[in-house]
Amino acid sequence: xxxxxxxxxxxxxxxxRGQGYETDHQEGDIVYKLFxxxxxxxxxxxxxxxxxxxxxxxxxxxxxxxxxxxTTTEKDGVSMSLPGFARSVAxxxxxxxxxxxxxxxxxxxxxxxxxxxxEQEIRRNPGLVPDTTVGLQLTVSLEEYIIxxxxxxxxxxxxxxVRYYSYEDxxxxxxxxxxxxxxxxKVKLSRAQIWSIFELFDPDxxxxxxxxxFVRLLLPHxxxxxxxxxxxxxxxxxxxxxxGVSCKMCxxxxxxxxxxxxx
Numbered sequence: 001x002x003x004x005x006x007x008x009x010x011x012x013x014x015x016x017r018g019q020g021y022e023t024d025h026q027e028g029d030i031v032y033k034l035f036x037x038x039x040x041x042x043x044x045x046x047x048x049x050x051x052x053x054x055x056x057x058x059x060x061x062x063x064x065x066x067x068x069x070x071t072t073t074e075k076d077g078v079s080m081s082l083p084g085f086a087r088s089v090a091x092x093x094x095x096x097x098x099x100x101x102x103x104x105x106x107x108x109x110x111x112x113x114x115x116x117x118x119e120q121e122i123r124r125n126p127g128l129v130p131d132t133t134v135g136l137q138l139t140v141s142l143e144e145y146i147i148x149x150x151x152x153x154x155x156x157x158x159x160x161x162v163r164y165y166s167y168e169d170x171x172x173x174x175x176x177x178x179x180x181x182x183x184x185x186k187v188k189l190s191r192a193q194i195w196s197i198f199e200l201f202d203p204d205x206x207x208x209x210x211x212x213x214f215v216r217l218l219l220p221h222x223x224x225x226x227x228x229x230x231x232x233x234x235x236x237x238x239x240x241x242x243x244g245v246s247c248k249m250c251x252x253x254x255x256x257x258x259x260x261x262x263x
Contacts, residue, residue, distance in 0.1 A: 001043040003035045057146070063088070064145045080145060082138040083108040086196040089148075093217050104200050108135035111199070117191045138192050147187045154185040155215050172209040174198060 034051060035041040043051075067088050068078035080088075086108050090101035113121070113133045121138055122128045128137060140148075151158070158180035163170035165179075172180070177197075178188045189197075198207070201214045209215075 001045070001048055002041075003031055003039045006031065006034065006043070060146055060149045061142065064142050070139065080140045081109075082135045082140055082192050082196055085140040085145065085148070085193065086135075086200055088145075089197065090200060092152075097217065101200055104203060105196075108196060108199060111135050113138060113192070114195060117195050120191045135196070140190070140193065144190055144193060147189060148193060150185045150187045151181050151189060152218060154181070155218060157184045159211065159215050169208075171211075172214065173207060177209070 031039060034043055034047075064080060065078060067084060068080045069084040070079040070081050071077060072079045083105055086105035087102060090098060090105045093101045111134060113135060115130055117138075118128060118130045118133055121133075122130075125137075158177070159170070159172070161180045161183055162172060162176055174194055177194060182188055198209070201209050201217075
C-alpha cells in the first residue's frame with residue numbers, strides 16, 4: 001500500500017460518514033509517520049494492520065476516559081459505572097431507537113443487581129451487600145471495556161458460532177454469549193456486563209437476544225471480512241480490499257448496518 005491507496009481508503013470511508021478527508025498533507029500529519037518524510041514508503045499489510053489496531057485500541061481507551069462518570073483515588077482518577085457502560089452501549093444503537101435504550105440504561109442505576117452477578121463482583125468489592133446492591137454501585141474497568149469492544153467487533157462471527165453449535169435456535173443466551181466470545185474473540189464479558197446488555201436488549205425478559213433486536217442494531221460497529229456482504233459492517237479487511245478493488249459500486253449505510261450495491 002502506498003500513500004495514494006491510503007488516501008483513497010480514507011476518502012472513501014470518512015466521506016461515507018458525512019465528513020471530509022484532506023489529501024493536502026501538512027508536516028506532522030500521520031501519513032508522514034506511515035510513509036516517510038517523502039511519502040514514498042510502501043506499507044505492508046501487516047504494518048497497516050498494526051497501525052489500524054493500535055489506533056483502534058487508543059480510540060477505545062480515549063472513549064473509556066471520556067465516558068467515565070465516576071471519580072476514584074486510583075492512578076487515572078476516573079472509573080465507569082455499570083449504568084455508564086450501558087449508556088455507552090445504548091449510544092451505538094441507531095438514532096431512531098436510541099432514546100428508549102438510553103432510558104433503560106439510566107434505569108440500571110437504581111435496579112437491584114441479581115445475586116449471580118453480585119457473587120462475581122463481591123470478589124473485587126467485598127463491601128457490596130447482596131440484598132441492597134444496585135447498578136450504580138458496580139463499575140466496569142478499562143480492561144472490561146476493551147473486552148466489550150472485542151466482542152462488539154466479533155458479533156457477526158459469534159452469531160454464526162451460536163447458530164452452528166447452540167440449541168437456542170441460533171440466538172444468544174446469558175450463557176452461550178460468553179461461550180461464543182471465548183471461542184471467537186478469546187475473551188469473556190463479566191456477569192455485570194452481560195446483565196446490563198440483557199437489560200438493554202431484552203426488555204421483555206425472554207432471556208434470548210435475537211438478531212433483529214441485538215446484532216442488527218450493533219452491526220455497523222462490528223468487524224467485516226467482506227466489503228460486499230450486505231450482512232456485515234465495514235472493517236479492516238474491507239479496507240484492505242479497497243486497495244485492489246473499485247469502491248464505486250458500494251456505499252455504507254452506517255445507521256442500518258447494510259452495504260448497498262449500485263449496479
